[in-house]
Amino acid sequence: MYTIPLIEDPSIGASVVESFAIAKYLDTTYPGDVTLVPEGTDAFQTMFIDMLPMMLTQHLLPVHAARISTSLSPRSEDYFRRTREAQFGMPFAEIAHESTHEAMWRKAFEGFSRIHGWLNANGERKVFFMGHKPSWPDVALVSVLAWIRMYNGRESREWKQLMTADEGRWAWLWGAMEKWSCNIASLRHKEGP
Amino acid sequence: MYTIPLIEDPSIGASVVESFAIAKYLDTTYPGDVTLVPEGTDAFQTMFIDMLPMMLTQHLLPVHAARISTSLSPRSEDYFRRTREAQFGMPFAEIAHESTHEAMWRKAFEGFSRIHGWLNANGERKVFFMGHKPSWPDVALVSVLAWIRMYNGRESREWKQLMTADEGRWAWLWGAMEKWSCNIASLRHKEGP
Numbered sequence: 001m002y003t004i005p006l007i008e009d010p011s012i013g014a015s016v017v018e019s020f021a022i023a024k025y026l027d028t029t030y031p032g033d034v035t036l037v038p039e040g041t042d043a044f045q046t047m048f049i050d051m052l053p054m055m056l057t058q059h060l061l062p063v064h065a066a067r068i069s070t071s072l073s074p075r076s077e078d079y080f081r082r083t084r085e086a087q088f089g090m091p092f093a094e095i096a097h098e099s100t101h102e103a104m105w106r107k108a109f110e111g112f113s114r115i116h117g118w119l120n121a122n123g124e125r126k127v128f129f130m131g132h133k134p135s136w137p138d139v140a141l142v143s144v145l146a147w148i149r150m151y152n153g154r155e156s157r158e159w160k161q162l163m164t165a166d167e168g169r170w171a172w173l174w175g176a177m178e179k180w181s182c183n184i185a186s187l188r189h190k191e192g193p
Numbered sequence: 194m195y196t197i198p199l200i201e202d203p204s205i206g207a208s209v210v211e212s213f214a215i216a217k218y219l220d221t222t223y224p225g226d227v228t229l230v231p232e233g234t235d236a237f238q239t240m241f242i243d244m245l246p247m248m249l250t251q252h253l254l255p256v257h258a259a260r261i262s263t264s265l266s267p268r269s270e271d272y273f274r275r276t277r278e279a280q281f282g283m284p285f286a287e288i289a290h291e292s293t294h295e296a297m298w299r300k301a302f303e304g305f306s307r308i309h310g311w312l313n314a315n316g317e318r319k320v321f322f323m324g325h326k327p328s329w330p331d332v333a334l335v336s337v338l339a340w341i342r343m344y345n346g347r348e349s350r351e352w353k354q355l356m357t358a359d360e361g362r363w364a365w366l367w368g369a370m371e372k373w374s375c376n377i378a379s380l381r382h383k384e385g386p
Contacts, residue, residue: 046314121239
């Protein structure tokens with residue numbers, strides 16, 4: 001098994017790969033107050049993950065790729081650069097141009113606003129995708145937030161803009177998810193750039 | 194109130210416009226075995242409806258527009274043709290070209306297959322979007338099916354292809370939804386062309 005993400009659960013001796021399968025494994029093995037994939041929502045959750053690149057990650061990945069590449073070993077960096085430049089259809093140097101960079105961030109912010117519109121259908125004072133309890137899309141969204149914060153820094157213009165965008169929706173979600181994530185807390189000390 | 198869809202509910206004296214609001218009105222006013230928008234799914238349902246044009250209707254509307262226009266009064270036909278040709282960026286005559294027509298149908302079938310992929314996440318023998326009971330996306334999907342059947346006819350190549358596509362998923366859904374829809378039954382007698 002050479003794919004990530006992967007979890008090894010030593011208490012049961014199980015290994016599970018692929019995020020959605022891991023989420024469902026955790027639901028089944030450790031039932032509790034939070035159910036990541038509530039019954040009847042598998043198709044909806046899968047749709048959300050299928051749409052996430054178009055909404056957010058396909059715009060965010062290029063702007064972060066050059067930064068990611070500097071943290072890799074030379075051999076990995078070469079492979080990463082070659083494959084990602086082919087995937088994006090432009091060299092990292094071109095992505096770094098201010099106009100390209102701005103255009104990609106603008107699309108990502110449009111994606112965030114579109115998701116904000118979906119969430120507004122829940123009515124007032126519902127921070128999570130399914131209302132009062134977190135589920136799989138909240139984990140996916142806060143992962144994107146953590147990624148942005150880690151590679152740009154909490155003092156960056158991008159992070160600050162995101163924290164005030166969409167009526168503060170993403171700052172609210174970040175705060176609401178914090179108690180479930182030791183990684184988010186540790187980012188406070190390690191985060192860059 | 195001059196928008197459609199609209200329902201007038203004479204037993205209560207209420208009028209409600211806009212499909213999603215109607216669905217929620219029916220859930221609240223006539224609670225029963227079927228709940229179109231189960232608690233906690235508003236954001237998911239809204240996302241589905243937001244994605245439906247990209248998946249299906251933006252490809253299907255052009256191929257049906259010329260047929261729709263022939264059933265309108267001359268004044269309406271003029272308005273419909275002018276606005277829709279501007280929206281699609283091409284005249285109806287061009288849409289009727291076999292290659293354009295085929296390309297649009299191919300995209301619609303790709304959209305159906307992508308939705309089929311989401312539904313497969315529910316596991317075996319689940320016909321509806323949320324599993325064993327119909328909800329809002331099933332209504333939206335069967336409406337698209339009814340529209341295709343009405344404007345192409347049950348003997349058309351397109352309808353027959355759709356009924357065998359995606360492992361028979363759409364024929365299965367059509368059959369499963371039939372008991373809730375008097376309009377679907379009546380289409381049997383009226384359908385064209």
